[in-house]
Amino acid sequence: MLTISRELVDQIIAHATADHPDEACGVIAGRDGVPERFVPMENAERSPTFYRFDSMEQFRVWRDMDDNDEEPVVIYHSHTATEAYPSRTDVSYASEPHAHYVLYSTALAQFRSFRIVDGVVEEEDVKILEPDA
Amino acid sequence: MAIEVRIPTILRTYTDGAKAVDASGATLEELIGDLEARHPGIKARIVDDGKLRRFVNIYLNDEDVRFLGGLGTPISDGDTVTVLPAVAGG
Numbered sequence: 001m002l003t004i005s006r007e008l009v010d011q012i013i014a015h016a017t018a019d020h021p022d023e024a025c026g027v028i029a030g031r032d033g034v035p036e037r038f039v040p041m042e043n044a045e046r047s048p049t050f051y052r053f054d055s056m057e058q059f060r061v062w063r064d065m066d067d068n069d070e071e072p073v074v075i076y077h078s079h080t081a082t083e084a085y086p087s088r089t090d091v092s093y094a095s096e097p098h099a100h101y102v103l104y105s106t107a108l109a110q111f112r113s114f115r116i117v118d119g120v121v122e123e124e125d126v127k128i129l130e131p132d133a
Numbered sequence: 134m135a136i137e138v139r140i141p142t143i144l145r146t147y148t149d150g151a152k153a154v155d156a157s158g159a160t161l162e163e164l165i166g167d168l169e170a171r172h173p174g175i176k177a178r179i180v181d182d183g184k185l186r187r188f189v190n191i192y193l194n195d196e197d198v199r200f201l202g203g204l205g206t207p208i209s210d211g212d213t214v215t216v217l218p219a220v221a222g223g
Binding site: 025027041045049050051052053055056058059060062063075077086087088089090093094095096097098 | 141142143188190192195197199215217218219220221222223
């Protein structure tokens with residue numbers, strides 16, 4: 001299960017909405033599996049059907065996470081015309097077995113989370129922590 | 134001549150879980166050959182048909198080797214090589 005704050009969910013949706021119709025992508029860094037630090041990334045492909053982190057930006061972000069003892073807890077991207085389910089390319093390039101792969105569909109306003117390990121996709125529940133009233 | 138090679142999570146099955154290992158070589162190609170001798174199987178995950186795999190990024194210190202000399206990039210003692218799978222999809 002992915003447990004994530006309402007604020008981070010809103011940040012993913014805002015990024016996806018701003019970049020629509022291109023796909024938006026990014027990372028949420030954290031420790032012990034808790035997503036904390038929102039890091040929107042540039043989609044180097046600037047495409048409505050494909051995304052790829054810019055290689056130099058990824059290097060800097062991964063080095064910062066290493067320095068902070070963080071890990072990529074969430075890797076997110078948007079789908080802008082289809083449902084929020086990993087595509088065949090998403091599965092073939094998934095390379096962080098410990099990450100929650102979050103997809104947000106701007107077309108359907110769907111927010112879903114998956115584990116993708118060795119080519120196998122498993123959807124998981126999402127628990128959103130609402131701010132204290 | 135020891136060069137530190139930083140290994141991404143997904144390739145640590147080849148390095149007994151180590152995040153960084155030492156290897157040697159005068160070029161990136163030689164370094165990857167030495168890495169393969171020490172950690173059999175790892176080369177095929179980085180190189181395909183004599184070229185860097187399209188969805189693997191390799192950095193020499195803080196430069197992407199695609200913007201240097203690819204597999205022919207010269208490497209010196211004390212350099213750090215970082216392997217990172219590209220984050221991509223559709």
